[in-house]
Amino acid sequence: MEMNQQYLDMFIEESKEHLQTCSDYLLELEKNPDDLSIVNEIFRSAHTLKGMAATMGFEDLADLTHKMENVLDAIRNEKIAVNSNILDVVFESVDHLEAMIMDIAGGGGGKRDVSGIVSKLMAIEAGEQLPQNNPATKETAADVAMEEVSSESQLVYDEYDITVIQQSKEQGFNVYEITVSLRPDCLLKAARVFMVFEVLEKNGEVLKSFPTVENLEEEQFDQTFQVAFITKVSQEEIQEKISKVSEIDHVVVVPLTDDMIKKTGKGAIASKEQLQNEIHMDSKQDKKTEAAKKEAKTAIHNSHSKTIRVSIERLDILMNLFEELVIDRGRLQSIAAEAKHPELTETVERMSRTMGDLQNIVLTMRMVPIETVFNRFPKMVRSLSRELNKKIKLEITGAETELDRTVIDEIGDPLVHLIRNSVDHGIESPEVRKAKGKPEEGTVTLRAYHSGNYVFIEIEDDGAGINKEKVLKKAIERGIVTKESAQTLTDKQINELIFEPGFSTAEKITDISGRGVGLDVVKSTIQALGGAISIESQEDVGTIFSIQLPLTLSIISAMLVKIEDEIYAIPISSIIETSIIQKSDILNAHNQKVIDFRGKVVPLIFLEEIFEVPRNEKHEDGCHSVVIVRKGEKLAGLVVDSFIGQQEIVLKSLGNYLKNIFAISGATILGNGQVALIIDINALM
Amino acid sequence: MVVSEQDIIKVIVFQLADKEYAIPVSHVQGIEKMIHITRVPGTERFVKGVINLRGVVTPIIDLRERFGLPPAEKTESVRIIIVQLDGMEAGFIVDSANDVLDISADSIEPQPEVVGAIEEPFISGVSKIGNRLLILLHLDKVLNLPD
Numbered sequence: 001m002e003m004n005q006q007y008l009d010m011f012i013e014e015s016k017e018h019l020q021t022c023s024d025y026l027l028e029l030e031k032n033p034d035d036l037s038i039v040n041e042i043f044r045s046a047h048t049l050k051g052m053a054a055t056m057g058f059e060d061l062a063d064l065t066h067k068m069e070n071v072l073d074a075i076r077n078e079k080i081a082v083n084s085n086i087l088d089v090v091f092e093s094v095d096h097l098e099a100m101i102m103d104i105a106g107g108g109g110g111k112r113d114v115s116g117i118v119s120k121l122m123a124i125e126a127g128e129q130l131p132q133n134n135p136a137t138k139e140t141a142a143d144v145a146m147e148e149v150s151s152e153s154q155l156v157y158d159e160y161d162i163t164v165i166q167q168s169k170e171q172g173f174n175v176y177e178i179t180v181s182l183r184p185d186c187l188l189k190a191a192r193v194f195m196v197f198e199v200l201e202k203n204g205e206v207l208k209s210f211p212t213v214e215n216l217e218e219e220q221f222d223q224t225f226q227v228a229f230i231t232k233v234s235q236e237e238i239q240e241k242i243s244k245v246s247e248i249d250h251v252v253v254v255p256l257t258d259d260m261i262k263k264t265g266k267g268a269i270a271s272k273e274q275l276q277n278e279i280h281m282d283s284k285q286d287k288k289t290e291a292a293k294k295e296a297k298t299a300i301h302n303s304h305s306k307t308i309r310v311s312i313e314r315l316d317i318l319m320n321l322f323e324e325l326v327i328d329r330g331r332l333q334s335i336a337a338e339a340k341h342p343e344l345t346e347t348v349e350r351m352s353r354t355m356g357d358l359q360n361i362v363l364t365m366r367m368v369p370i371e372t373v374f375n376r377f378p379k380m381v382r383s384l385s386r387e388l389n390k391k392i393k394l395e396i397t398g399a400e401t402e403l404d405r406t407v408i409d410e411i412g413d414p415l416v417h418l419i420r421n422s423v424d425h426g427i428e429s430p431e432v433r434k435a436k437g438k439p440e441e442g443t444v445t446l447r448a449y450h451s452g453n454y455v456f457i458e459i460e461d462d463g464a465g466i467n468k469e470k471v472l473k474k475a476i477e478r479g480i481v482t483k484e485s486a487q488t489l490t491d492k493q494i495n496e497l498i499f500e501p502g503f504s505t506a507e508k509i510t511d512i513s514g515r516g517v518g519l520d521v522v523k524s525t526i527q528a529l530g531g532a533i534s535i536e537s538q539e540d541v542g543t544i545f546s547i548q549l550p551l552t553l554s555i556i557s558a559m560l561v562k563i564e565d566e567i568y569a570i571p572i573s574s575i576i577e578t579s580i581i582q583k584s585d586i587l588n589a590h591n592q593k594v595i596d597f598r599g600k601v602v603p604l605i606f607l608e609e610i611f612e613v614p615r616n617e618k619h620e621d622g623c624h625s626v627v628i629v630r631k632g633e634k635l636a637g638l639v640v641d642s643f644i645g646q647q648e649i650v651l652k653s654l655g656n657y658l659k660n661i662f663a664i665s666g667a668t669i670l671g672n673g674q675v676a677l678i679i680d681i682n683a684l685m
Numbered sequence: 686m687v688v689s690e691q692d693i694i695k696v697i698v699f700q701l702a703d704k705e706y707a708i709p710v711s712h713v714q715g716i717e718k719m720i721h722i723t724r725v726p727g728t729e730r731f732v733k734g735v736i737n738l739r740g741v742v743t744p745i746i747d748l749r750e751r752f753g754l755p756p757a758e759k760t761e762s763v764r765i766i767i768v769q770l771d772g773m774e775a776g777f778i779v780d781s782a783n784d785v786l787d788i789s790a791d792s793i794e795p796q797p798e799v800v801g802a803i804e805e806p807f808i809s810g811v812s813k814i815g816n817r818l819l820i821l822l823h824l825d826k827v828l829n830l831p832d
Contacts, residue, residue, distance in 0.1 A: 610726070
């Protein structure tokens with residue numbers, strides 16, 4: 001049982017990947033219903049999933065996958081023609097499977113009532129008069145299995161190998177061909193291979209293996225692999241030693257005879273040639289699919305070749321330790337600055353540079369391509385558009401753009417909401433689009449890209465756009481703005497009104513979006529991540545939602561400022577500049593102190609008043625230190641006592657006990673070990 | 686005679702003004718000497734601010750202020766007792782940390798109603814050990830901000 005627990009995470013993770021592959025290829029299949037190689041890919045993923053689910057004892061999951069597999073198999077064998085209805089059912093099965101996996105991930109047993117979908121799948125299968133299908137699949141599966149188990153030698157020896165073998169024999173070594181079969185439910189194939197090789201290398205030398213060592217390491221084999229092995233150890237002993245490695249089904253050790261060398265050599269070469277011919281012919285016949293297949297394969301290959309799985313927990317620990325180091329670095333820097341010891345200063349500088357590189361690496365390790373969020377949208381848009389009887393194409397660009405793991409986890413729901421919004425409210429029905437002279441099929445574009453220290457995500461649709469009169473009318477009805485102030489709003493400000501709490505313009509409330517809770521939640525989620533959202537819209541042309549997110553959440557550049565003896569940090573990202581102003585520069589406008597900053601009237605915010613800083617004695621001199629900050633297009637001047645300087649700081653939460661402190665977004669630990677609070681510019685303006 | 690473990694509670698005993706209070710050891714993470722506290726604006730008066738507790742920003746509550754006792758002089762014996770409850774960590778400033786004691790569950794009596802002190806709502810019971818009277822605290826009530 002504890003083994004199960006140990007593998008559960010891996011199972012969940014891999015199941016998710018296989019389900020993702022299924023839905024990706026299903027979408028692909030819908031576009032090219034005649035391309036049966038796609039069905040093969042889906043079938044393969046489903047098959048693996050079924051195997052894993054059965055091994056882990058999730059019967060409902062295995063059962064549903066099995067039924068789905070039968071349908072796929074029938075498609076693959078051209079017994080059923082692909083159509084949207086069938087795909088709908090298969091998509092629905094994938095949804096059920098996803099729900100089960102989520103249940104398992106949440107600690108459940110993966111149980112779910114799937115009788116409805118199962119009977120649908122069976123109907124598809126049977127409806128096409130395919131009662132023989134079930135045994136047929138089993139048979140072919142068995143055939144394949146038989147082939148895999150057969151221990152016929154796959155090893156090919158070249159002349160060099162043969163010389164080595166003969167010399168070894170002359171020197172009294174034994175040469176064996178060893179066939180190792182792993183148990184079909186073996187989860188860590190590469191690990192078992194490694195263990196077998198370790199045993200072998202302790203006792204002799206591995207001459208050759210089939211598949212090659214690289215392929216073995218990447219788990220590119222079914223259950224069986226073969227090695228040619230040179231050793232002094234006896235046949236029985238080596239068999240016994242390998243059998244001790246767990247999850248091994250059986251081991252066959254045969255002495256290698258000269259006959260075998262020649263025979264296998266020839267046979268393999270012949271079959272190799274044949275294979276090459278076949279590939280050649282294939283490529284002539286169907287260059288396109290072959291190329292596509294290859295591309296897909298290499299893509300998979302690339303992503304698998306040089307990665308390892310590391311649990312997020314470990315990365316978090318690494319991050320925490322690194323944060324400690326950043327704090328100590330700050331401390332060392334201040335000590336070195338005080339001590340004025342040249343060698344110390346130099347060492348600290350060197351260390352700082354190395355730390356900078358290290359910081360980049362640690363941060364990029366936590367980066368995940370946004371693909372992991374984006375890849376669930378094609379399916380979502382597909383089902384939404386069918387539900388709403390609209391024709392919608394989803395285009396995704398920049399899916400490889402990377403974001404911090406924490407942001408990735410949080411950004412999914414807001415994006416779902418925005419896309420639903422575009423699909424539901426943005427894109428018009430085909431008839432309306434036709435009347436407007438637009439193509440019947442609407443386009444929703446999901447775009448991600450890097451720029452500076454930010455990642456931008458844009459959701460663009462070529463739909464109806466925002467109707468400004470309607471928005472204004474609604475906003476006045478709901479009391480969000482008054483009639484008088486509505487007159488003075490710019491177009492941009494009117495668009496922004498849809499982010500206000502309690503706002504919904506959909507005339508018809510649908511299931512999909514528009515219950516008046518939503519866009520304001522989207523906005524606050526994004527702000528909580530340190531990001532911002534803006535909207536651009538032109539009636540009948542379309543709408544663009546643009547989300548700006550920080551690259552990372554844990555270490556930022558900040559300006560440290562002092563008020564009396566308290567130190568506060570202001571994120572550099574919102575600072576425009578710092579300046580010293582004379583008392584006489586301060587003007588009064590509507591009870592608000594303002595300054596003229598490069599021709600703009602900028603309100604002053606006295607932090608000592610906001611934060612009620614206790615004063616020992618009245619701070620009186622002729623000038624103020626001011627940090628000019630920005631939120632969107634608004635500017636403000638934060639009045640402080642003095643500037644300390646710029647520093648990299650580690651963001652820390654104030655914990656659960658101190659929640660919702662006004663204008664404080666968190667804390668950081670300074671070089672001297674004390675805590676400084678980070679000012680939340682958004683709340684001040 | 687063997688006393689089953691359930692009957693014994695290990696507590697940390699600390700001093701506030703002239704009374705001794707107790708918190709179960711299971712809720713105590715550690716006892717720290719007084720260090721620099723960073724004031725957090727806009728919080729309750731008894732929240733003195735936050736400290737850096739080995740890299741974790743931890744809020745600090747002045748128990749004297751929480752119980753409405755007059756402020757004490759700053760002495761060397763002042764300690765911060767770090768407690769945790771339901772994943773929430775906080776530090777209590779106390780006059781001094783006195784002892785770790787085993788008290789039997791039987792010896793805990795409900796709070797006599799006549800006491801009528803300001804800290805009454807925070808008290809879960811009292812225990813008499815020899816001639817010492819220990820006041821056991823309701824941690825959740827001490828931590829919960831008044832609504």
